[in-house]
Amino acid sequence: MPKPTYLSDPSSTSGERPRMKSTIVVPGNQCVKITRACTIMRPAAELYQFWRHLENLPRVIKHPATITRVSEVESRWTVSAPPGDREVSWTSLIINDEPDRLIAWRSTEDAEIPNAGSVRFEIAPGNQGTEVTVSLEYNPPGGKLGAWLAKLSGEEAGQQVADALRRFKALMETDEIPTTEGQPVGEPQKSKRAKS
């Protein structure tokens, strides 16, 4: 079987790696597509290394998620998903891995929420850091209506990707993620926080 290159680097013109149609992973007319990018003032290799060790990712994903490494290319993901914050799990397969440049993945066929994605690392103009672009496609529960409802409930995936990228950037550039959690606060927030 040829090596699939879903969402491979568009600059790659290699004929040896035929493109796999994305419809294999996510039924085309129902999927939600998200692309978010940011520039990080660190070398691509360092950023790739962080991302390739998938167990690092929960540090930057604000939404509770557990990622367990199954093999070199397989990982098991569990996140809470709307509606109702129920737990959703799937197995993710790395289908394209170009060190320091690109990682692409997709869910295995049995996934309840079929999804696929990639992260690209490109040297920014003038060698001023690395442009990191994350693309995600997923088939939300309830199709586009489900995605719309999720947006209304503030759980919109695009925002989550943007937040995760921002936290990734902060961690890479400053070795910490900005937070105010645990700082002093007055009433009525103090009591509210104590309850939750």
Add this chain to the structure above:
Amino acid sequence: MKAVCWMGKKKMEVQTVDDPTILNPKDCIVKITSTAICGSDLHLYDGYVPTMEKGDILGHEFMGEVVAVGPSVRKLKVGDRVVVPFTISCGGCFHCSRGQWSCCDNTNPNAGLSEVLNGASGAALYGYSHMMGGYAGGQAQYARVPFADVGPIKVESDLPDDKVLFLSDIFPTGYMAAENCGIEPGHTTVAVWGCGPVGQFAIRSAFLLGAPKVIAIDSVPERLRMAEEGGAVIINSDNEDVHDRLMALTGGRGPDAAIDAVGMEAHGSAYDHVKQTLKLEQDRPFVLRQAMRAVRKGGVLSIPGVYSGFIDKVPFGAVFAKGVTLKMGQTHMQRYLQPLLDLIRDGKIDPSFVITHRFPLTKAPDAYEIFCKKQDGCIKVVLDPSN
């Protein structure tokens, strides 16, 4: 500890809250010895800044003594006396490395909120709404200071708090406003709208940078008096036609540079007041319009006054037709801390001139009211957080 909490429009409360702790490895904790109320705190007090929540701790002008440092802090030590700039900058991002400290990418945990409104988020601020980071402020007995090696400046001399406290915001802010005017020593006439504390420092900074003439515009007599003491020619906007007077004072050409040190709560336009009250407009840009019309062709309009959203009826054609340069934004504090501390130490300026009122921290609600109503000649309030 005691802290000043925002409890809604025109409602401040001093509450007992938990002491701050180190949350990130580059944090430090400062025991506050002096703190102040800023004119921009009045935008919060008056309820014009979105994403405030009841119980938020205010204050972004403070100084004190370092009492704890996180494991990754290298320069600061427990016992150091520091002034803390009001912006929080990481020191490691694209903007910090270019000296655009207030555009820092990495310090606002709620950057997504700012992105929705402004397209991008700048540096987080202390005590200035959740959109701006949601950090607890310094009108309190202690404060947590992130990126301790990047923000606070050590003050090792025996200069009293009163002389160095305003390095935290208003002196650098007034100074950057003047610097943005591109003053040519001996040549550039600067007009300053608003003689509140930032305006006062803009006036004095313009002179320090070599402006031969500074014109100060306000309607509050004691503020005009203070501006006059600083060497400015004054225009009382209640009694005089500001535009005509400015033209008369500049040979019909208009000031070379204009500074809007008023911002979004300008007085003088009933139109904007009604629209702002009805939430049809976030800011009242009365001064901005006047400055745009008055500044000379090819001149500079420098805006340290805070604007937060959308403004109406801005004569953009005027600034286009005249080829005016607009300069604005939050102050890039780290550029100015050391040079301005040197000016203070060398006796070139004593920033304490601006202080008119002192209160214990516990009287902060009264202080806000007096400052907001400009009662009793109030121009600048310093709060004492010691018990």
